[in-house]
Amino acid sequence: MIPITYLAGQSVALFGLGGSGLATAKALVAGGAFVNAWDDSPAALDKASAEGIHLFDLHQADWSAFVALILAPGAPLTHPEPHWSAALASAAGVPIIGDIELFCRERAHVSPGAPMIAITGTNGKSTTTALIAHILRDAGIDVQLGGNIGTPILDLEPLSLERVQDRVYVVECSSFQIDLAPSLNPSVGVLLNLTPDHLDRHGTMENYATIKQRLVEASDFAVVGRDDDWCEAIFQYLKRAGHSVVGIANSRPNALASVCYEAGRLRRAFALPGLKTLEENLFDLARAPALRGAHNGQNAAAAFAACERLGLAHDEIGLGMRGFPGLAHRMEQIGRKGKVLFVNDSKATNADAAEKALESFDDIFWIAGGKAKAGGIDSLRPLFGKIAKAFLIGEAAPAFAATLEGAVACEQCGTLDAAVAAAARDAAASDAPEPVVLLSPACASYDQFANFEQRGDAFREQVLGLLAEDAVQGALF
Structure with missing residues (x-):
């Protein structure tokens, strides 16, 4: 933790008690500031209270007592309209800053x-x-x-x-x-x-x-x-x-x-x-x-x-x-099974993002689908020649199949585990020197998963299972 000592003995308002907001509140307290924190979420308030953070409904505050409002970056500062806490702070002439600003001021101070x-x-x-x-x-x-x-x-x-x-x-x-x-x-x-x-x-x-x-x-x-x-x-x-x-x-x-x-x-x-x-x-x-x-x-x-x-x-x-390993869910190379490379690009939640992965490989066994975004995958048509076969999942599968018809062979698999198994099977049978099983869905995840991270973790787990099976068979024979 970086204690914010330059505000020691002073009162600050803080709105937003998510991950960075809670960390900010703790850093301010550790540095000796008097923190008056609030959030619109009862669950966030309960968590902060359990962490010992002083809660105060900023709707009722005397803003003249505060030297700053520390605002969570998720709360609007200007558009489409200022968050209510930002409006109250501005009306009282209280500066509105965030956790990056606190770091910069503490850096200058110590x-x-x-x-x-x-x-x-x-x-x-x-x-x-x-x-x-x-x-x-x-x-x-x-x-x-x-x-x-x-x-x-x-x-x-x-x-x-x-x-x-x-x-x-x-x-x-x-x-x-x-x-x-x-x-x-x-x-x-x-x-x-x-x-x-x-x-x-x-x-x-x-x-x-x-x-x-x-x-x-x-x-x-x-x-x-x-x-x-x-x-x-x-x-x-x-x-x-x-x-x-x-x-x-x-x-x-x-x-x-x-x-x-x-x-x-x-x-x-x-x-x-x-x-x-x-x-x-x-x-x-x-x-x-x-x-x-x-x-x-x-x-x-x-x-x-x-x-x-x-x-x-x-x-x-x-x-x-x-030696850079890359980031999880961003063209993350999970491993190889024989000549087949498995790549987790679950972060690609729209066609523009999936385009980067499709441009990066040839002989692609593409796992795509989920909750479709506006425009679908028609913009990816110039890259269809790189796709050996598509394996479609989730709500978008029928629409994606219609777009791919006549250009790319595809299989509607429904679920991710079925798509991984089918793609791994067909990629292993390919004559290509380096076939790639690529999860780059061009869709949001929330028809079947809570977020893209959960979707990518599920893909990784299934691929590692396939690699483990290969290792066991190798040890037996």
Whole structure:
């Protein structure tokens, strides 16, 4: 835990007692603040009370007594309208901040200069965050990984009062968290990409991009993707302002960048006055199985640039990339049964997400279906040639079968366990050199599972069962 000592002896309001909210309340109490916490959920209130957190209905509060409202990132700050607690705080002139802001202020208070790498973007930020943390850990650095990726930032190990450079905080930041962190000032700020997202919470794409820009604009050193117009504009703005910034590029034509992904490799592209563009090969991503696919090129380029900034040698970065295991449910390679590779991409809950996995493999025995999203899978039609056969599950199975008719052989399996068995059977009989059983459902999970994690765990369990059967048979014969 990171105690928030800079608020010792002061009263704060806190709304939202989920995972990060409860961690925040405990960190504030540990630092000596007087916490008045509330939530709209009776279950959350009961849990917080059992943890010894002081509860007070903020509807009835004297807001002049508070120095800040600590707002959970899930509660709207501005759109579609401010949460009632935010409206009350604003009316009383009380600053509204979040847990990332508390970390930044505590960092400035007790450990100025503590290294912090903050990562944001619409897509790929969890993979990039985990990859950076893995590379640094592999190089022997004390890494604290948290934020939007899972562990609340205030649940990490404390900021060091001495030898502050020995512990690096690697933090994934959502737009909601950035919006509540006006003092966010990472040592290295990474902005991967921007596409329309969460506009119900930010109002317009312009607002969304402005919030994301704050992270890199306030950083000591910025890494910015150049593959979309929004990020390209931010990159050019930072360059004009004289900010220390490098670009990364994946698909944008002729984007001169410090680290680019092209034809499966990371390379450096730069130009000197009067000379042609110079190039330097940095790393072959074919040596990093968990970073398969063009979409991981941008993630790897960002991680390379960030770790290089922290002083790691190129061979150290490459070694970390080779050993990166990937994230659970995101093109997670479970194992092999003979020549068949099993991949868990349960996080792909829509067609756009499934597209990345389909692009990354050939000879795919595709498990898809669940609770369909708008648009179905028709947008994936250009990739149908990569699919050897589809195994369909859940409510979407009939509609997906209709879309695939005449283009892809398919089998309506109903349940995931039936689909895994059928796909494993047919993949093993394939003549392809590396058939892939791929769970990338292009659907939500909640027709049969509570969430995509439960669906992915079920897939993993079934595959590991198949691998265990293979091991037993091998031992018998």
